[in-house]
Amino acid sequence: MKANCWAGPDSVEVRDVPEPALLNSRDAIVRVTSTAICGSDLHLLDGYVPTMQDGDVLGHEFMGEVVETGPGMTDGKLRPGDRVVVPFPIACGACASCRAELYSCCENTNPNAGLAEKFFGHPTAGIYGYSHLTGGFAGGQAQYARVVLADVNALKIESDLTDEQVLFLSDILPTGYMGAEMCDIQEGDVVAVWGAGPVGQFAMDSARVLGAERVIAIDKETYRLEMAAAEGYTTIDFEDVDVRSALLELTGGRGPDKCVDAVGLEATHGATHVRLYDRAKQAVRSETGRPHALRQAITSCRSGGIVSVVGVYGGLLDKFPAGAWMNRSLTLRAGQCHVHRYMKQLLRLIEQRRIDPTRVITHRLPLSEAPRGYELFKNKEDGCEKVVLTP
Amino acid sequence: MTTDTSAPTALRHDPLVRGLGLASALLGVPQVATPGGFVRQLGLADGPRQRMATVAVGVRELTAAAGLLGRPHPAWLWSRVGGDLVDLTLLATALRRHDGRGVARTAAATAGTAAVTAADVYAAVTRTRWRTPVELTAATTVAKHPDETYELWSGLERLPEFMAHLAEVRITGPRTSHWTASAPFGRTVEWDAETTQDVPGQLIAWRSAQGAVVGNSGEVRFHPAPGGHGTEVQVTLRYSLPAGPLGRAVARYFGEEPHQQLDDDLRRFKQIAEAGEVIRSEGAPGGKRARAEFPQHPAQPLTEDELREVRS
Ligand SMILES: NC(=O)c1ccc[n+]([C@@H]2O[C@H](COP(=O)([O-])OP(=O)(O)OC[C@H]3O[C@@H](n4cnc5c(N)ncnc54)[C@H](O)[C@@H]3O)[C@@H](O)[C@H]2O)c1
Ligand SMILES: [Zn+2]
Ligand SMILES: [Zn+2]
Numbered sequence: 001m002k003a004n005c006w007a008g009p010d011s012v013e014v015r016d017v018p019e020p021a022l023l024n025s026r027d028a029i030v031r032v033t034s035t036a037i038c039g040s041d042l043h044l045l046d047g048y049v050p051t052m053q054d055g056d057v058l059g060h061e062f063m064g065e066v067v068e069t070g071p072g073m074t075d076g077k078l079r080p081g082d083r084v085v086v087p088f089p090i091a092c093g094a095c096a097s098c099r100a101e102l103y104s105c106c107e108n109t110n111p112n113a114g115l116a117e118k119f120f121g122h123p124t125a126g127i128y129g130y131s132h133l134t135g136g137f138a139g140g141q142a143q144y145a146r147v148v149l150a151d152v153n154a155l156k157i158e159s160d161l162t163d164e165q166v167l168f169l170s171d172i173l174p175t176g177y178m179g180a181e182m183c184d185i186q187e188g189d190v191v192a193v194w195g196a197g198p199v200g201q202f203a204m205d206s207a208r209v210l211g212a213e214r215v216i217a218i219d220k221e222t223y224r225l226e227m228a229a230a231e232g233y234t235t236i237d238f239e240d241v242d243v244r245s246a247l248l249e250l251t252g253g254r255g256p257d258k259c260v261d262a263v264g265l266e267a268t269h270g271a272t273h274v275r276l277y278d279r280a281k282q283a284v285r286s287e288t289g290r291p292h293a294l295r296q297a298i299t300s301c302r303s304g305g306i307v308s309v310v311g312v313y314g315g316l317l318d319k320f321p322a323g324a325w326m327n328r329s330l331t332l333r334a335g336q337c338h339v340h341r342y343m344k345q346l347l348r349l350i351e352q353r354r355i356d357p358t359r360v361i362t363h364r365l366p367l368s369e370a371p372r373g374y375e376l377f378k379n380k381e382d383g384c385e386k387v388v389l390t391p
Numbered sequence: 392m393t394t395d396t397s398a399p400t401a402l403r404h405d406p407l408v409r410g411l412g413l414a415s416a417l418l419g420v421p422q423v424a425t426p427g428g429f430v431r432q433l434g435l436a437d438g439p440r441q442r443m444a445t446v447a448v449g450v451r452e453l454t455a456a457a458g459l460l461g462r463p464h465p466a467w468l469w470s471r472v473g474g475d476l477v478d479l480t481l482l483a484t485a486l487r488r489h490d491g492r493g494v495a496r497t498a499a500a501t502a503g504t505a506a507v508t509a510a511d512v513y514a515a516v517t518r519t520r521w522r523t524p525v526e527l528t529a530a531t532t533v534a535k536h537p538d539e540t541y542e543l544w545s546g547l548e549r550l551p552e553f554m555a556h557l558a559e560v561r562i563t564g565p566r567t568s569h570w571t572a573s574a575p576f577g578r579t580v581e582w583d584a585e586t587t588q589d590v591p592g593q594l595i596a597w598r599s600a601q602g603a604v605v606g607n608s609g610e611v612r613f614h615p616a617p618g619g620h621g622t623e624v625q626v627t628l629r630y631s632l633p634a635g636p637l638g639r640a641v642a643r644y645f646g647e648e649p650h651q652q653l654d655d656d657l658r659r660f661k662q663i664a665e666a667g668e669v670i671r672s673e674g675a676p677g678g679k680r681a682r683a684e685f686p687q688h689p690a691q692p693l694t695e696d697e698l699r700e701v702r703s
Contacts, residue, residue: 005691020692023671023701053674055689072667092666096534096620108662111675112687114655123658126672129690136674136690146673146692149666 002391003142004370006056009047012371017057020138020146025072028150030084034163035062035140035367037377037387038171039197039264040312044131045374048265048288049314051115051132060088060128061170062140063163069150077151084154086140086147087339088171090126093152097125104336109148110135119315124336141370143391155343164388165350168202168357172386174342175310176202176262181342182308182333183258185210192216192247192256192300194293196224196235198360198386199310200262204233205355207260216250218243218293220268223383227360238270244300257305259297264311265289281318288315298332299324309334360386367391402463407514411471412459414507415452422449433500434493435485448478468515475508527628529653533664534621537613538592543664544611544624545595553659553669555652555679568597575640580604606631626657655679676701 007013020029038061043049063085069078078084089104097105106125110116113123116133126148129139138146147154157166176199183191191207193200196219204215208231217228218236225235236246247256269275269292278290297307298321307330325332349355362385365373373387402408421429426445430437451474458467482501489497533540543549547568551557558579559571566586574580582603588596588610596610607630614623632642642649659669659679669678674687676697693701 003691005689018692018694020673021698023673023676024668026667053686053689055691056674057689057691092662092670094534094665095661096532099534108658108666109670111670111672111678113658114651126670132674132685132687132690135670136672136687138673138690138692144692148670148672 001143002367003057003138004059004367004389005054006044006052006058007054010045012045012058012374014368014370015055017055017142019144020142022068022070023146024148025070026149026151027070028066028073028078028084028147028154029068030062030064030086030140030145030147030154031067032062032064032140032143032145032391033083034064034167035059035142035389035391036167036170036172037061037141037370037373037389039199040130040171041374042378043264043266043312043314045378046266049131049133050119051112053132053136056129056131056136057138057140057142058129059139059141059145060130061167061172062086062128062145063157063167063170064140064145066147066150066154067144073151075151078154078156082154083157084147084150085157085166085169085343086128086145086154087169087174087343088127088130089336089339090128090135090137090148091152091340092149098152101338101341102335103338103340105338112136127336141367141389143367152340155347157347159351161350162358164358164361166347166357167388168198168360169339169343169346169350171337171339172198172360173202173346173355173357174339175199175337176204177206177342177346178335178337179203179260179262179308179310180206180210180212182310182335183207183210183260183306185212185258187211188213189257190214190216190251190254191258191260192218192297193260193262194218194267194297195262195264195311196221196228197262200260201228201231201360201385202355202357203260203262203310204228204231207258209349209354212258214250216247216256218296220270221380224380224385227385231359240270243270243296247300251302255300255302255305257302259301259305259307261293261297261307261309261311263293265291265313267292267294267311278318287318289313289317291317291320295319295321298330301328301330303328304330306331306333310337312336361388363387365389402465402518405463405518407510408459408463408468408518411468411511411514412456412463415456415459415471419449419452419456422446422452431493432496433482433485434496436490444481448474465515465519468511468518471511472508472515475504475511478504479508524629524631525649527650527653528626529650529657530623530625531657531661532616532621532623533661535664537615537622540622540624540664541592541595541613544613544660545589545591549663553663553679554656567600570599582607624657624660626653628653671701 001019003017005015066080066082090109091098091103091106092108095107097107104125109126110123116123126135126137128137180203189212191212193203196217207215215233217233220239229235267290281287367389376384377387422445426442427437430441455471547560550560556572558573561569563569568584571581583600584597586597594612598608599606609628612625616623662669671678674690
């Protein structure tokens, strides 16, 4: 079958690989009908995530039709022919973390947990197509994919919603939602969102659904800011103005009540010298992220506010504003999304047309053109916001 | 790796060790008290250089005596062997440069020292435990009742599913079992084990029977976790590696950090207890062999041949 593979930093290739087989008894094989490229894939592409290997099949946002189930699937939870969306973290459903609905911290699904523990102190869940640090699972940018412990890790779609309407339940919609939910939004709250990529857009939509009075989008890509403005959000272009001053101006000097970092470790900065400083440190690996957005969010947030981080960080950061965080009683919340926790409620929001996930899709390409899709998405060419691939 | 640590108490009552300690004392006292007389006794020319060397040897002997009689340890025996070799060298040099007067006494002293050296080597070799004892501990928490968790372990026959190096455990009697483990160079090691303690829901302890190549013992304890959230599983493993190349090969085979091996084993135990089986990825399709496989199979579906190998 065809699959999009990592072929070294800055290079992906569609290759012929074997079709997936069941490895665990409750696995299912899915014929992929739609899959997408995520901002997290760009961190892999750019070589910021260790333990990638040549030939790793990429992709953690995918859905499709079940074609085979393992012998352990005895409860009839999943049958060939079922249409499913697959959450990107692999959960066992039985460990203490899964029972606490912290699915991306599942204690059982990462076969390389010993390695992950070295990086993070404790291991985290397995993730499809996301390095060997998260288990070495083949991803879903392929014609077929194995869904691990599929009775726990697949949401059946029984209505006639299109693929494009439900595909993002696999990751970015729940991720954006969790970013907003962690803000514990109260009536009258002003929520600022760093990053107007797909995750940021859904964090904004979710903040509105959760009752934010005003939502502010921060980015430098004009077309992405326009996309946010079209939804009625206030925008700040960080290349034109000083973000903190602009935010204070928009909030009567208070600063936003809640802040969401939907940028992560590859942030850029409006001021060249700051950008170069962090780029250089990251290049020699003395810090593993460029935390411009996170620093700004912490220094801009009002005292006692919440900074919610869904942008991905991997290792160590430099110049973390611990003084602002501590002295001003800020709450910092973060996590890889616990997707399973949100899928059903978000499916309802989609059915009720309160959230329209299709609004971020700008490019539809066949799987064979995945490398072109990565290029468009990474370089922000041709107004690219989100690429959906069809095998 | 460090050799030995024989129990000092056993050495304290060892006649050979005590005898050698006394010999050291008897030799050391005159060497330090009257070095000139001692030198002449050996039939050597008396001079300040010779006296100084004799006092130094005497101090060494007294130190060894204090060690062997006071805090016996095989290291003192080895220090005696080292001292003997120095003495033999000195005496040999003296013999070569001898002016002839009293040469018979010097020759006799040399022969005597050679005999003492033989006794020292014998004592040091036989009193040193040529094994490297290793003790490993690891713990995990399983979201299951202690009874269920105990049950899963006490069958013993499922241990090879999660313990990387175990190939098979067969129950051979009410308290006995036969274990097979993979070993370096594609070989296997087998031994019989005896269950020494078995308290349902709480504790299982075992010990290899006499004659095992890698003698080992272990125990696993099951405690209710705080708040009734399952079971804390605590494992202790003890084994002693044979010294020399075999021990080194075994040690290398078990990995540079054997405690990580045990951590991984326990993680897989938890997977079986909670998720029903060891989780496999395309990168680590062998499940329990994951750590040894770096760089792993790419995160890409396996070929028919690879699948066959994994399933065999
Ligand atoms: N927590 C999770 O579970 C989870 C899930 C999916 C994605 N993510 C992460 O979320 C982040 C965003 O994902 P995406 O798909 O939207 O990616 P994306 O790359 O499309 O979006 C990032 C946006 O941030 C903007 N940006 C860069 N520097 C900035 C700065 N200093 N201030 C404000 N904006 C800045 C970029 O211009 C871009 O538009 C990534 O780090 C991704 O890995 C996390
Ligand atoms: Zn993603
Ligand atoms: Zn779990």
